Amino acid sequence: MDYLEQALKKLSLSDNAIRMYLQSFQLGRTTVGALAKHLGMDRSSAYLASTQLIEKDLMKEDLIDGKKHVWASPPETVETLLRKQAEGYSDVAQNISTHLGELSLQYRSINRPTLLQSFSGRSSLRRITQDILSSEI
Numbered sequence: 782m783d784y785l786e787q788a789l790k791k792l793s794l795s796d797n798a799i800r801m802y803l804q805s806f807q808l809g810r811t812t813v814g815a816l817a818k819h820l821g822m823d824r825s826s827a828y829l830a831s832t833q834l835i836e837k838d839l840m841k842e843d844l845i846d847g848k849k850h851v852w853a854s855p856p857e858t859v860e861t862l863l864r865k866q867a868e869g870y871s872d873v874a875q876n877i878s879t880h881l882g883e884l885s886l887q888y889r890s891i892n893r894p895t896l897l898q899s900f901s902g903r904s905s906l907r908r909i910t911q912d913i914l915s916s917e918i
Contacts, residue, residue, distance in 0.1 A: 788859050792837065792866065795829040798823060802839055805853040812848050837862065 788875065789799045804819055805811070817827035831851050834840035838858060842851045857897075878883070900909055 785856065788863055789839075790815065792839075792859070792862055794837070794839075795830060795833060797826050798833045799816050801827060801830040802834055805840065805851060806824075810843075810850050810852040814848075814852055816851070 785806070786799060786803060790846050791803060794802070801816055804816055804833055808816070808819065813825055813831050816831075817824045818821075819832070820827070822830075830840070831840055831849075834853075835842055835851075839854050839862070840851050841854060842849055844850070900906075
């Protein structure tokens, strides 16, 4: 169950939402109030957590006799959301990679290399030696 909790954390859920999903996963269909009672959470926090889960499609809801019943979505939904998130990161990384030359040129034009540095004290002696040995001639 720890791996499921870790997966939910990667989806940027609040701690209350994670606790609610895991409890609902074990209990099945129940009211938000009953979940809150099991978790020792006030109902307003439980409703906020359930709303967060419903928005991410990690929890389903139904109204029965005027009471809101909720239940956790299957673990496949968690997997699907993680895969979509990973694809999103992959796309962003690809965009950076595509424009890396342009970005590097812009960075170098603004952040010119240091031409002169000053050092003082004995603690700087090692750094000076390393700079001399690593400098390109």
